[in-house]
Amino acid sequence: MRKLNIAIIGLGNIGSYLFKFLNDNRKILTEKNNCMPIIKYVSAKNKKRKRGIKIKKDQWLNNYLDATKLGDVDLIVELIGGAEGPAKKLVFNALKNRKHVVTANKALIAKYGDQLAKIAERNKVNLEFEASVCGGVPIIRSLKEGLIANKISKIYGIFNGTSNYILSTMDKKNKSFEEVLSDAKKFGYAETDPSADLNGNDVASKLKILSSLCFSSFLNNNIFVEGINNIDKTDIDNSNKLGYKIKLLGFAELINNKIYQRVHPTLIKKESYVAGVDGVLNAVIVNGKPVGKSIIQGEGAGAAATTSALVSDISSISRGNIKFPFSLSSKERKKLIFKNITGRFFSAYLRFEVTDKPGVLSNITKIFSKNKVSIKRLLQNPNKNKKISSIIIVTHNSIDKYLNKTLKEVSRKQFIKSKPKLIRIDES
Amino acid sequence: MRKLNIAIIGLGNIGSYLFKFLNDNRKILTEKNNCMPIIKYVSAKNKKRKRGIKIKKDQWLNNYLDATKLGDVDLIVELIGGAEGPAKKLVFNALKNRKHVVTANKALIAKYGDQLAKIAERNKVNLEFEASVCGGVPIIRSLKEGLIANKISKIYGIFNGTSNYILSTMDKKNKSFEEVLSDAKKFGYAETDPSADLNGNDVASKLKILSSLCFSSFLNNNIFVEGINNIDKTDIDNSNKLGYKIKLLGFAELINNKIYQRVHPTLIKKESYVAGVDGVLNAVIVNGKPVGKSIIQGEGAGAAATTSALVSDISSISRGNIKFPFSLSSKERKKLIFKNITGRFFSAYLRFEVTDKPGVLSNITKIFSKNKVSIKRLLQNPNKNKKISSIIIVTHNSIDKYLNKTLKEVSRKQFIKSKPKLIRIDES
Numbered sequence: 022m023r024k025l026n027i028a029i030i031g032l033g034n035i036g037s038y039l040f041k042f043l044n045d046n047r048k049i050l051t052e053k054n055n056c057m058p059i060i061k062y063v064s065a066k067n068k069k070r071k072r073g074i075k076i077k078k079d080q081w082l083n084n085y086l087d088a089t090k091l092g093d094v095d096l097i098v099e100l101i102g103g104a105e106g107p108a109k110k111l112v113f114n115a116l117k118n119r120k121h122v123v124t125a126n127k128a129l130i131a132k133y134g135d136q137l138a139k140i141a142e143r144n145k146v147n148l149e150f151e152a153s154v155c156g157g158v159p160i161i162r163s164l165k166e167g168l169i170a171n172k173i174s175k176i177y178g179i180f181n182g183t184s185n186y187i188l189s190t191m192d193k194k195n196k197s198f199e200e201v202l203s204d205a206k207k208f209g210y211a212e213t214d215p216s217a218d219l220n221g222n223d224v225a226s227k228l229k230i231l232s233s234l235c236f237s238s239f240l241n242n243n244i245f246v247e248g249i250n251n252i253d254k255t256d257i258d259n260s261n262k263l264g265y266k267i268k269l270l271g272f273a274e275l276i277n278n279k280i281y282q283r284v285h286p287t288l289i290k291k292e293s294y295v296a297g298v299d300g301v302l303n304a305v306i307v308n309g310k311p312v313g314k315s316i317i318q319g320e321g322a323g324a325a326a327t328t329s330a331l332v333s334d335i336s337s338i339s340r341g342n343i344k345f346p347f348s349l350s351s352k353e354r355k356k357l358i359f360k361n362i363t364g365r366f367f368s369a370y371l372r373f374e375v376t377d378k379p380g381v382l383s384n385i386t387k388i389f390s391k392n393k394v395s396i397k398r399l400l401q402n403p404n405k406n407k408k409i410s411s412i413i414i415v416t417h418n419s420i421d422k423y424l425n426k427t428l429k430e431v432s433r434k435q436f437i438k439s440k441p442k443l444i445r446i447d448e449s
Numbered sequence: 450m451r452k453l454n455i456a457i458i459g460l461g462n463i464g465s466y467l468f469k470f471l472n473d474n475r476k477i478l479t480e481k482n483n484c485m486p487i488i489k490y491v492s493a494k495n496k497k498r499k500r501g502i503k504i505k506k507d508q509w510l511n512n513y514l515d516a517t518k519l520g521d522v523d524l525i526v527e528l529i530g531g532a533e534g535p536a537k538k539l540v541f542n543a544l545k546n547r548k549h550v551v552t553a554n555k556a557l558i559a560k561y562g563d564q565l566a567k568i569a570e571r572n573k574v575n576l577e578f579e580a581s582v583c584g585g586v587p588i589i590r591s592l593k594e595g596l597i598a599n600k601i602s603k604i605y606g607i608f609n610g611t612s613n614y615i616l617s618t619m620d621k622k623n624k625s626f627e628e629v630l631s632d633a634k635k636f637g638y639a640e641t642d643p644s645a646d647l648n649g650n651d652v653a654s655k656l657k658i659l660s661s662l663c664f665s666s667f668l669n670n671n672i673f674v675e676g677i678n679n680i681d682k683t684d685i686d687n688s689n690k691l692g693y694k695i696k697l698l699g700f701a702e703l704i705n706n707k708i709y710q711r712v713h714p715t716l717i718k719k720e721s722y723v724a725g726v727d728g729v730l731n732a733v734i735v736n737g738k739p740v741g742k743s744i745i746q747g748e749g750a751g752a753a754a755t756t757s758a759l760v761s762d763i764s765s766i767s768r769g770n771i772k773f774p775f776s777l778s779s780k781e782r783k784k785l786i787f788k789n790i791t792g793r794f795f796s797a798y799l800r801f802e803v804t805d806k807p808g809v810l811s812n813i814t815k816i817f818s819k820n821k822v823s824i825k826r827l828l829q830n831p832n833k834n835k836k837i838s839s840i841i842i843v844t845h846n847s848i849d850k851y852l853n854k855t856l857k858e859v860s861r862k863q864f865i866k867s868k869p870k871l872i873r874i875d876e877s
Contacts, residue, residue: 163587167761312748312757315745318746325741333595333597340772343483345483
């Protein structure tokens, strides 16, 4: 029987879960893959921490980097986290020393994936990172294998469970952003510092990885990122009235051989599939030829779902399924042009809180018309008590640059009472 | 550069599409898989048929079975169709002669898959059949690879595009079964003889394959099958009133180590994911541990989507990813018990068209109560003109056997004016 000797480095929630899972499921995995997975070594920062797992004496490495040097290690599972420091050192050294690497580290892959892939290819070892994007959703394996035939034109979806939980709960439970965020922390759906989940950076890292897999390009930082921090209950209520839901979506699209990458809150039609994906779920939609539109949905986070992804990578390697980390070899990957979205067309939702006095509306619409942004719908909700009125405008397709220029020009007016909003609409 | 010599046997829509696709995409597939796919031979019943593809003289085999004997064939793609005859002969001979096989033939796999798998394993070749279930949806690869870590407890979904198109169009367009079926034939969504799509047999074949993959069991014919032929517009309208949609679903579940396989029209909550999947799409939902609930959706039929699946199988083989056809080797697969659904609990929708006279309702409810089927909701829609009344009953969870007994007993009554309906409800 073939054997695969594994070192797990990093024993937080996920590492400990994986350790237990591989031990408990060794027999079935051996049978499925015709190869026995053996946890040869483990290492973590704090040896003494309670983890609820039984580590044998000779499994523990005092120096985690020894895993990259020992002859009886075939594969290293990196679960330290972070794009720099020990995680980076571990993965670079592992690949250089011809060890396969499986990682859940999206920050590392989004930053150093291209360099790491080159080393892996040169040394004919695997670098697998299914767990780094959307937890248990087998999106990377599907792009690299199940949908390998396809020329992909667009990938988009919900890649962050925390922000999706917040938006869908604000909608359903009629609660404010702050209330829901505090609930999310209580239930373990948001970290103590949830900033990367809320400001769109977490989605951006995942999108970069997916984008380069879909379009056979290199990782690229030209990506528009806007988070959900400014979305309030009023915007959600207005969207409902207009027939939309608000979701934090990531998009990567190939238009005329140029790539657009963007992450932003998006108004999306109530009846669309994505609008119905609530809570902490992740969902990925892929448009490809010849397959058409495919959807993959599942648990995007947590030790259990992440372990499902890690084990799929470990199994793939144990079957000898050698692949290029980014589907194509580094020398075949393309140097595509990444455009920023300023020249792209969007329809948009804009909201202005204004002093309720004559002439304001005509003043606003004049600015729209001057900037060639044409108005599709306009709602005015007066609030007599406060002598303030809410003006909601849905535009026709307009160039992003002009939408922003319009927003800026209206913002400067004296009659504007609070920071105006612009949320892009996706009609797909 | 490694090469994979392929013979395509059967050149209908799918075979011709695949032929063209492999020729047009040879470069990119070679780069991705580090192996060049070469169409060495083709064969089909009628050499002269117009196919819009350029077959070279030395590619054509007059006897399709030669593909199984020639030394310069590594892989045979079987696209003849049918569980018996030439397709069966081809695949058995191919595997016996150590050729890899890729097939889109669900009838063949559902019937002879276990026997074929044994031969493939013995001869260390691949037998891949992604294209046999749900066209372009990479469900088999996901079960065998992306979700390999998981113990699956339930798989269900929409596995037939034709019937889903009919049900969802009846609902949306307010048309009768017959009208929609005739449209479906016109648009190419239904075959001239659509019986296997409508009577549930097509779903049953797919479910058998998925079920044995999920539960590591052997293919088993203990499967309850009911089609959509008896669903009429009235049932769809009633379901809407009750908050449900009607879908033809296939289910395979592992309950207390026993497997239940069933295909039937199902009332499913309007807000559920499956209820929103309309048209010819296919959707598969998998409950697994540790991953939780996963969904995969996409195009279930057509030459383009099917080619996406065939090419994923061909690519997997070209990378040397040797796997057991049913995930586990034949000697490790389990002999599980398959139970029929008579003992399973369901809530159900029943409809009775009755003569509108006193005592009928009490007569019916008495039969329900005698059979221990408790009523959750009851609607009576009188139709004064015809002196007929429609009685709709939604039951609490009841044993299937008793639901059917109740139906039968009520059916015998004089006041029953047309064949009563029983449609099972799924609350998941």
